[in-house]
Amino acid sequence: MVKREVIDIDHEKCDGCGECIPACPEGAIQLIDGKARLVNEAFCDGLGACLGECPQDAIKITEKEASPYNEKKVVENMVRQGRDVLKAHLKHLKEHGQNQLYQEAIQHLDKLGIKPPEIKTEKTVDKEKTGKQDVERQEKPLGQWPVQLSLVPVQAPYFDTDELLFIADCVPTAHPDFHREITKGRPIVIGCPKLDDQERYIEKLTEILSANPIKKISSVHMEVPCCYGTNNIIKKAIENTDKEVDFEEKTISIEGNTI
Numbered sequence: 001m002v003k004r005e006v007i008d009i010d011h012e013k014c015d016g017c018g019e020c021i022p023a024c025p026e027g028a029i030q031l032i033d034g035k036a037r038l039v040n041e042a043f044c045d046g047l048g049a050c051l052g053e054c055p056q057d058a059i060k061i062t063e064k065e066a067s068p069y070n071e072k073k074v075v076e077n078m079v080r081q082g083r084d085v086l087k088a089h090l091k092h093l094k095e096h097g098q099n100q101l102y103q104e105a106i107q108h109l110d111k112l113g114i115k116p117p118e119i120k121t122e123k124t125v126d127k128e129k130t131g132k133q134d135v136e137r138q139e140k141p142l143g144q145w146p147v148q149l150s151l152v153p154v155q156a157p158y159f160d161t162d163e164l165l166f167i168a169d170c171v172p173t174a175h176p177d178f179h180r181e182i183t184k185g186r187p188i189v190i191g192c193p194k195l196d197d198q199e200r201y202i203e204k205l206t207e208i209l210s211a212n213p214i215k216k217i218s219s220v221h222m223e224v225p226c227c228y229g230t231n232n233i234i235k236k237a238i239e240n241t242d243k244e245v246d247f248e249e250k251t252i253s254i255e256g257n258t259i
Contacts, residue, residue: 002065003154005061005062006044006062007051007059008061009035010059014054020036020059024044024049026078036059046069048061072108086116097158101157150204160212164214165182165183165189166191167221168192169192175256189208193221193233210243216247217234217245219247223253231247
C-alpha cells in the first residue's frame with residue numbers, strides 16, 4: 001500500500017446513472033447494486049477523468065493509503081475489453097502527459113504480442129494541421145498533468161527525476177516564453193504562497209521529496225514580496241526530509257524578465 005490520490009465516490013449522492021463508467025479509461029469503476037463503485041484501486045490513476053461526468057458531484061479525488069497503480073494490469077484489463085477500449089486508455093495517458101506510463105503500456109503490449117493502436121490526440125492533430133511553426137512553438141511542451149501542488153499525485157511517474165520546479169502561479173502569465181525558457185520539459189508544481197494554505201503545501205511537498213529521487217528543487221517566483229513565500233515552503237519541506245536536496249531560486253520581474 002502507498003499513500004496516493006484515488007477517486008472517492010459518495011454513495012449517498014450517487015444515483016447510479018453510470019455516466020462516470022465510460023469516462024474512466026482504466027475500467028476502475030463499475031455499477032454495482034445501483035451505485036458506482038471503485039472496484040480496483042490498482043486501476044485508478046488518480047487523474048480524475050471521471051469527475052466532470054458526474055451530474056450529482058458524487059466523485060472527488062482523495063489522498064489515502066491505496067494499492068499502487070499498476071499499468072500492466074490495466075493494459076491487460078483493457079485488452080480483454082477490446083481494441084477500442086485499449087485505444088481510449090492509451091489516448092487518455094497521452095492527453096494527460098503520462099508519457100512514462102504510456103511507454104510502459106506500449107512495452108507491455110509488445111511483450112503480449114499485441115500491436116498498439118495508432119493514437120492521435122488533439123495536440124497531434126493540431127500539429128499536423130498547423131505545420132512546422134506550431135511544432136517549433138511546442139518545442140518544450142508541458143510533460144505532465146495536473147500541475148497544481150494540491151492535485152498532483154505524490155508518486156506520479158514524472159517525479160521520478162533529479163529536479164523539480166516549484167512555480168508561483170503568476171509566473172506562467174508574466175513570462176512570455178515560460179515553457180521554452182523556464183520549464184524546459186522538467187516536472188513542475190504550481191501554487192500561490194499568499195492565497196493558498198502554506199502548511200498544507202509544506203506537508204505535500206515533504207511527501208513528494210521523500211517518495212521520489214529528487215535531488216534539486218528550484219523556486220521560480222515573481223519579484224513581488226508575497227511571492228517569496230515559495231522559498232519558505234521549499235526550505236521547510238527540505239528540512240522535514242532526511243535527504244540532501246539542493247535549492248535554487250529564480251526571480252521573474254513584473255515585466256516578465258528573469259532578474
